[in-house]
Amino acid sequence: MSNLGTFWGIGVGPGPAGYLPLAAVAALQAADIIFAPKATTADSSIAVHCLAGIAIEPSRIREIAFTMDPDRSVLSEHYAALAETIALELQAGHSVAYLTIGDSLTYSTYGYILSALQDILPAAPLHTFPGITSYAATAAALNWPLGEGKERVLILPCPEQADALRADIASHDIVILMKIGKRLPWVLALLHELGISQYCAFAHRIGLADEILSNDLDTLNTTAATGYLATLLIRKTPKGKR
Known part of the structure; x- marks a missing residue:
């Protein structure tokens, strides 16, 4: 197994x-093969666009088409099959890079790939590179501080119910x-109700x-904004002046 290729996870x-x-x-630039995930409904990979x-x-x-099925068993099967494909390339001595959008290990499908690959080929040399999270990119684009002083910050996938988010x-x-995703209309309604939009x-x-x-969430078109690759930064009180 000494001729195993190297696996790189790249955000x-x-x-x-x-x-x-x-x-x-x-x-x-050193990888023999670069796997780039693509939504089944998309014409091309957004990850490739980022290159x-x-x-x-x-x-x-x-x-490679990837699934966003909420069923964890379906996801496990899907990514186990992809890990098998990657393992075959590594066993052939090829170096492999796997792209993921945003940070490699923050709510990322890459975590499934990594776990499955380590089960199949634990001896494979691998390295994960950190990436830029969607919320860091959003904050930078809008000059929106993510936390100052002792402010408490919570990162989470959107709850199913308004009371939980409240x-x-x-x-x-x-x-x-x-x-x-499709929860955006009620999320915005809640922010308006709380008076913090x-x-x-x-x-x-x-x-x-x-x-x-x-x-300016009051003018946000929820129809256009609903869907994948959306991030919302919520502040409970006005940003303090220095």
Whole structure:
């Protein structure tokens, strides 16, 4: 097994090209094969879009459809099969990079791949590069501080019920809401009800052609903003003046 290839997990984006550590760029340029996840409903991989400007031979990139099924057993089977494919390449001595949008290990499908691959091929050399989270990219794009002093910050996938989110907001100074999807209309309604919508910020498909950036949630078009790759930054009180 001494000729096993190296596996690299690389967070890219989200958003404008260039959001990559220099070490991750070097790994990408050295990889024999680059696996890039693509939504089953999309024409191309957003992860590949995030590589714009980096000299990579297109023949080394393999776009792979991924599932967002909420059933954990379905996800496990899907990513176990993909890990088997990656393991075969590593056993052939090929170095493999796997792209994931945002940070590699923050609410990322890469975690499933990593776990399954370690079960199949525990001796494989691997390295995970950190990436930029969607909420860090959103905060930077809107110049929106994510926490100051002793403010308490909570990061979570959007709850299914408004009462749960209401409790989370009540117990934290800032709430970073991910995986919002079709829940956006009632989330915005709750923020309006609490009287805090003017302190919040929102990003959808940041860095892409149809990007939405807003720190005025009263004018947000919920139809256009609903869906994958959305992040909401919630502040319970006005930002204090220095």
